[in-house]
Amino acid sequence: xxxxxxxxxxxxxxxxxxxxxxxxxxxxxxxxxxxxxxxxxxxxxxxxxxxxxxxxxxxxxxxxxxxxxxxxxxxxxxxxxxxxxxxxxxxxxxxxxxxxxxxxxxxxxxxxxxxxxxxxxxxxxxxxxxxxxxxxxxxxxxxxxxxxxxxxxxxxxxxxxxxxxxxxxxxxxxxxxxxxxxxxxxxxxxxxxxxxxxxxxxxxxxxxxxxxxxx
Amino acid sequence: xxxxxxxxxxxxxxxxxxxxxxxxxxxxxxxxxxxxxxxxxxxxxxxxxxxxxxxxxxxxxxxxxxxxxxxxxxxxxxxxxxxxxxxxxxxxxxxxxxxxxxxxxxxxxxxxxxxxxxxxxxxxxxxxxxxxxxxxxxxxxxxxxxxxxxxxxxxxxxxxxxxxxxxxxxxxxxxxxxxxxxxxxxxxxxxxxxxxxxxxxxxxxxxxxxxxxxxxxxxxxxxxxxxxxxxxxxxxxxxxxxxxxxxxxxxxxxxxxxxxxxxxxxxxxxxxxxxxxxxxxxxxxxxxxxxxxxxxxxxxxxxxxxxxxxxxxxxxxxxxxxxxxxxxxxxxxxxxxxxxxxxxxxxxxxxxxxxxxxxxxxxxxxxxxxxxxxxxxxxxxxxxxxxxxxxxxxxxxxxxxx
Numbered sequence: 219x220x221x222x223x224x225x226x227x228x229x230x231x232x233x234x235x236x237x238x239x240x241x242x243x244x245x246x247x248x249x250x251x252x253x254x255x256x257x258x259x260x261x262x263x264x265x266x267x268x269x270x271x272x273x274x275x276x277x278x279x280x281x282x283x284x285x286x287x288x289x290x291x292x293x294x295x296x297x298x299x300x301x302x303x304x305x306x307x308x309x310x311x312x313x314x315x316x317x318x319x320x321x322x323x324x325x326x327x328x329x330x331x332x333x334x335x336x337x338x339x340x341x342x343x344x345x346x347x348x349x350x351x352x353x354x355x356x357x358x359x360x361x362x363x364x365x366x367x368x369x370x371x372x373x374x375x376x377x378x379x380x381x382x383x384x385x386x387x388x389x390x391x392x393x394x395x396x397x398x399x400x401x402x403x404x405x406x407x408x409x410x411x412x413x414x415x416x417x418x419x420x421x422x423x424x425x426x427x428x429x430x431x432x433x
Numbered sequence: 434x435x436x437x438x439x440x441x442x443x444x445x446x447x448x449x450x451x452x453x454x455x456x457x458x459x460x461x462x463x464x465x466x467x468x469x470x471x472x473x474x475x476x477x478x479x480x481x482x483x484x485x486x487x488x489x490x491x492x493x494x495x496x497x498x499x500x501x502x503x504x505x506x507x508x509x510x511x512x513x514x515x516x517x518x519x520x521x522x523x524x525x526x527x528x529x530x531x532x533x534x535x536x537x538x539x540x541x542x543x544x545x546x547x548x549x550x551x552x553x554x555x556x557x558x559x560x561x562x563x564x565x566x567x568x569x570x571x572x573x574x575x576x577x578x579x580x581x582x583x584x585x586x587x588x589x590x591x592x593x594x595x596x597x598x599x600x601x602x603x604x605x606x607x608x609x610x611x612x613x614x615x616x617x618x619x620x621x622x623x624x625x626x627x628x629x630x631x632x633x634x635x636x637x638x639x640x641x642x643x644x645x646x647x648x649x650x651x652x653x654x655x656x657x658x659x660x661x662x663x664x665x666x667x668x669x670x671x672x673x674x675x676x677x678x679x680x681x682x683x684x685x686x687x688x689x690x691x692x693x694x695x696x697x698x699x700x701x702x703x704x705x706x707x708x709x710x711x712x713x714x715x716x717x718x719x720x721x722x723x724x725x726x727x728x729x730x731x732x733x734x735x736x737x738x739x740x741x742x743x744x745x746x747x748x749x750x751x752x753x754x755x756x757x758x759x760x761x762x763x764x765x766x767x768x769x770x771x772x773x774x775x776x777x778x779x780x781x782x783x784x785x786x787x788x789x790x791x792x793x794x795x796x797x798x799x800x801x802x803x804x805x806x807x808x809x810x811x812x813x814x815x816x817x818x819x820x821x822x823x824x825x826x827x828x829x830x831x832x833x834x835x
Contacts, residue, residue: 398586404626413600420604 222351229351233359236426240363241419245331250364251411253323257380260368262309262316264361266324268354270301271333275353278341285342294337295328302327332360367414375405454559458566482608485765486571488702492693493575493760496683497544499676501536502527503686504583507679508535508639518677522688527677536583539639540682543578546587550594551577558603569608569615569766570598576616576760579683580753580801581623582636589630593622613808614767617757617801624801632795634658637679655680656751657790657798663739673750684756687749694759703763706772707779711758712749714783719745722791740791748787757800758783767808771818778814782807 222230239245253259277297278285285293306324309317317324327333336356341349372378377385377394386393388401404410423429447453506527509515518524551570559566577594597619602611624631634654635641656678659666668678676686684690697703722741725731731741749755762768762782769778782803789799796802 398588400586400589400627400630402592402626403628404622407625416600416604 226348226351229348230355230358233352233355234362235359235422236429238359238363238422239332239335239356240360240415241422242429243332243335245335246360247412247415249323249326249330250360250367250415251408253320254364254368254411255371255375255406256319257365257368257372259316259319260364261361262313263320263323264357264364266302266305266309267327267330267333267360268357269305270298270327271336271353271357272350273353274298274301274333275336275341275349276346278337279344279346279349282342290338290342291334294334298328298333298337332356363415363418366418367411370414371405371411374402375410377401451560454564454566455556458556458559483568483571485702486568488700489572489697489760490575492696492702493579493683495689495693496579496686496756497540497575499686499689500579500682501540502529502532503536503676504539504639504682505529505532505535506677507637508532511638511641518672518675521671522675524677535639539583540578542587543581543583543585543590543682544575546590547577547594548574550591551598554595554598554603558607562607564607567608569602573598573615573619577619580616580620580681580756582631583639583682584636584642585623585630589623589627593619593626596622609766611766612812613805614761614764617761617805617808620801621805624796624798632658637681657740660739660743660751661736663733663736670747670750673747678751681753681756684753687755690755690759694755697759697763703759704765704768704775704779706775707763707768707782708758710776710779711762711783711786714780714785715748715754715758715787716745716783717780718784718787718791719743719748722787737791748790752790752800753798754783754786754790754800757786757804762804762807767811769811769814769818771815773821774811774814774818777818778807778811781810 233239236242240247240250249263253263274294274297278294281293302325305327306317309320309324336353340352344352369379372380373384377383377388383393385399386395388395444453444457447456506515506518509532510517515529516526518527548570551574552566555566555570577590577597581590597615601613601615601618602608605611620631630636630642637655654664656666656668656673672678673687675688678685694703694708698705698708722743723745726738726742731737735741743751758779762779769775782800785803785806786800789796789802791799793799
């Protein structure tokens with residue numbers, strides 16, 4: 219198996235599929251709806267959360283024995299806020315336009331339920347290495363959904379991918395637009411993101427019947 | 434042995450096989466089945482579902498035929514080839530073969546695409562999920578061509594129908610389980626996805642889009658569109674009532690919709706409570722706006738002036754209000770089920786329609802959004818009506834036993 223034991227591998231692969239933070243636990247929906255109109259923003263958001271959750275989980279895990287349990291939420295908030303500020307400043311310095319697009323949603327990573335959830339549920343009770351893997355896994359699961367949603371919304375909504383006009387030019391009427399195709403404006407609105415996430419959930423549960431809850 | 438008998442035997446023979454739902458659907462569509470509909474949460478009478486659906490379609494046929502004539506009439510009238518109507522409902526300028534042919538060529542494909550795509554998806558889901566094909570799409574498929582602009586590209590309609598049937602209905606479990614009216618889901622999808630094809634002054638008259646920015650440009654602003662811009666309306670009230678105005682295919686003629694509505698009430702398919710309370714709601718909102726104007730709160734410089742100053746009962750004649758109230762607010766699946774709930778539901782549909790119409794010139798067609806909104810609230814209204822009834826009876830019981 220090499221680097222990772224079977225148990226450790228599960229920490230990373232589980233959130234990617236059968237325990238996905240968005241489609242199964244239904245956490246972090248707010249940002250998934252708000253910033254996925256463009257693929258680029260989705261990717262940057264995924265990387266930001268990957269950084270915050272990976273590092274944050276390690277930091278909280280290292281401090282887990284010295285944090286008094288009564289004030290642990292405040293301590294966790296301080297950790298995540300510090301990390302988010304780092305991300306925010308880096309984005310503002312190196313990708314100003316993009317940080318404008320993401321606007322408050324970088325700051326709102328602090329309130330992303332996935333992050334606090336992993337701190338509480340995992341980092342407080344596990345060692346730094348396993349916490350790191352858990353953080354990476356969950357952030358990757360979150361990012362995967364963001365990127366899928368971002369891909370479809372940008373492709374169908376704007377006819378571009380990462381800014382490249384893959385379907386032709388809507389004004390010059392080239393490519394698909396020459397035969398009367400038009401961009402779907404609904405895809406750029408948040409309700410459609412919810413529907414796309416819903417469709418992903420639908421597909422996932424159809425493929426794995428064990429995920430369907432009993433009522 | 435008659436053909437019908439033989440088909441019934443065939444049906445028994447194929448029961449349980451993979452293609453059975455598809456076979457049954459075609460069989461049921463063409464012949465009266467030897468069994469009636471059972472189950473389905475929205476069935477509250479002994480009528481079978483197919484008869485209910487066919488009655489609604491019959492009520493819509495006059496609107497469809499009028500819509501075909503109107504498509505041609507608006508086209509030629511905008512070009513200046515023919516005179517505007519002069520002699521009331523039976524004006525010779527309107528009921529010409531030329532007008533009808535334009536309409537037939539433009540609207541028949543809409544009907545075919547709507548039914549083709551919608552029923553195709555119904556068949557697909559029936560085969561995958563192994564249940565019978567449900568008749569629910571019959572009405573939706575006829576509603577859809579009536580509530581879109583005449584020049585809508587067919588592929589857009591196909592995409593929207595696919596979306597509406599899958600996301601609006603099938604994900605909830607099919608006919609009778611849907612929260613939102615599928616026809617309005619389809620229209621809302623088109624409206625938000627392709628706004629340039631669903632609003633403005635170019636889409637309501639056949640040929641206007643192609644002629645835009647050429648010397649032959651024609652336009653046909655709807656009445657709501659003109660009012661939203663505080664412009665003059667070039668149509669008489671009689672035109673509005675009879676339907677000689679631009680608009681979506683089948684929604685222009687309040688007169689024929691009224692007849693269709695009376696037919697639905699007479700056959701007890703549509704709820705008169707919803708229709709009446711919805712009209713009352715619209716009139717109430719119209720009156721409130723008229724009072725606001727009279728009180729001088731909103732001056733003629735306001736962008737709401739045109740629509741607010743519309744005579745209160747004219748709101749019933751213009752836009753899609755009449756059509757939405759009669760054919761879509763009364764959808765038995767998505768409306769409230771209790772009688773008291775129907776009054777509340779209908780009143781709010783009318784009230785909110787006019788409110789959206791006036792306050793949001795970007796979405797002049799308020800009735801679509803109002804019905805969708807109230808669809809969402811209908812179960813809540815029912816819940817409180819039922820709870821209120823339970824409480825009342827509990828109190829009565831207590832008083833009796835005490």
